[in-house]
Amino acid sequence: MQNTSQVVARNLNLFKPSSLLIVGMPDDDLLSQLDYTQAFTWDYSVYSTLNQAGYSNLTWGSELESDKQYKQVLMFMPKSKPELDLLFAMVSSKMEMGAELFLVGAKKEGINSVAKKLTSVGGHPEKLDMARHCQLWSVIKTVESKPFRLDDWLEEYQYSSGDDTLTAISIPGVFSHGRLDDATALLLDNLGKIPSGRVLDFGCGCGVLGAMIAKRNPEAMVEMVDINALSLYCAERTLSRNNLKGKVYPSNGLRDVTGRFNGVFTNPPFHSGVKTNYSITETFIRTLPDHMTKNAPLRLVANSFLKYAPLIDAALERYDVVTENNKFRVYKAFR
Numbered sequence: 419m420q421n422t423s424q425v426v427a428r429n430l431n432l433f434k435p436s437s438l439l440i441v442g443m444p445d446d447d448l449l450s451q452l453d454y455t456q457a458f459t460w461d462y463s464v465y466s467t468l469n470q471a472g473y474s475n476l477t478w479g480s481e482l483e484s485d486k487q488y489k490q491v492l493m494f495m496p497k498s499k500p501e502l503d504l505l506f507a508m509v510s511s512k513m514e515m516g517a518e519l520f521l522v523g524a525k526k527e528g529i530n531s532v533a534k535k536l537t538s539v540g541g542h543p544e545k546l547d548m549a550r551h552c553q554l555w556s557v558i559k560t561v562e563s564k565p566f567r568l569d570d571w572l573e574e575y576q577y578s579s580g581d582d583t584l585t586a587i588s589i590p591g592v593f594s595h596g597r598l599d600d601a602t603a604l605l606l607d608n609l610g611k612i613p614s615g616r617v618l619d620f621g622c623g624c625g626v627l628g629a630m631i632a633k634r635n636p637e638a639m640v641e642m643v644d645i646n647a648l649s650l651y652c653a654e655r656t657l658s659r660n661n662l663k664g665k666v667y668p669s670n671g672l673r674d675v676t677g678r679f680n681g682v683f684t685n686p687p688f689h690s691g692v693k694t695n696y697s698i699t700e701t702f703i704r705t706l707p708d709h710m711t712k713n714a715p716l717r718l719v720a721n722s723f724l725k726y727a728p729l730i731d732a733a734l735e736r737y738d739v740v741t742e743n744n745k746f747r748v749y750k751a752f753r
């Protein structure tokens with residue numbers, strides 16, 4: 419069990435049955451110890467793992483679409499801080515006045531400073547427990563909350579590559595929020611020829627790559643996948659804002675992708691939240707050949723220090739570096 423879950427597990431007496439909402443839980447077996455009403459996550463891999471383990475009343479999505487007002491909410495500190503305000507606003511709107519919000523998180527991920535934000539929900543946050551380098555806080559809701567609308571949090575910005583300018587729609591916590599990422603910009607300027615037919619944007623974030631691919635070749639049937647429901651929510655809006663078409667759906671790595679693609683384009687993840695995690699992209703590269711048609715191109719951008727080159731070289735043919743600057747490298751290879 420993760421450290422945050424262990425801290426919750428030693429405080430089970432705090433939680434009352436019948437009206438408990440859990441938000442952002444890890445994919446361990448803490449849920450088996452809690453009598454919860456609903457458990458919500460934006461993370462498709464957590465959802466899939468818990469679902470397969472047989473837990474019920476799980477929701478994965480961009481928003482918790484229930485009119486229910488809960489008496490207690492247990493919130494795990496989100497992995498990325500920018501989405502905190504959004505999460506507090508969403509959670510608070512699901513709590514009745516006088517309801518209790520519990521927040522648990524790791525010290526090294528900044529729970530101390532994050533707990534101060536609990537004052538947006540109620541007056542006097544209290545630290546209830548400290549163990550396993552984590553803290554458990556609580557606050558009683560005394561601040562009236564506004565109805566929560568995800569669309570109120572969307573922002574848009576323009577981005578360009580060559581002669582093409584598009585509008586990106588993003589939200590706090592989603593990659594490339596507010597501005598185009600520098601690595602993605604390098605890849606956009608080095609996409610090469612976009613094949614027609616099925617083309618994959620893996621780890622699409624708010625959809626900047628997939629939208630540019632669809633714009634450059636209207637014959638490309640772009641599919642955009644990510645594990646984060648907020649990313650997919652934004653990617654759909656980025657496509658429609660630019661009058662472009664594509665299929666947007668959740669996939670943990672390539673697990674939920676079927677069939678083969680005529681091209682794959684990606685700025686792949688090397689983080690799970692704040693923790694470095696190379697295994698997602700390593701597995702992605704190893705399993706790529708099963709998802710590409712013969713001679714289909716891969717274009718992948720990554721930090722130069724990441725050791726993906728030997729993996730790409732082993733998995734595919736004609737591996738090469740297309741371009742590089744002092745931080746990033748764009749690789750190409752073919753099935």
Ligand SMILES: C[S@@+](CC[C@H](N)C(=O)[O-])C[C@H]1O[C@@H](n2cnc3c(N)ncnc32)[C@H](O)[C@@H]1O
Nearest residue numbers: 593594602621622623644645646670671685687
């Ligand atoms: C470096 S960002 C790139 C986002 C976007 N393509 C861009 O360039 O702005 C990597 C993306 O991969 C997603 N991701 C992380 N783990 C994943 C997984 N296991 N399967 C699919 N996508 C994942 C993240 O949510 C994030 O949106």
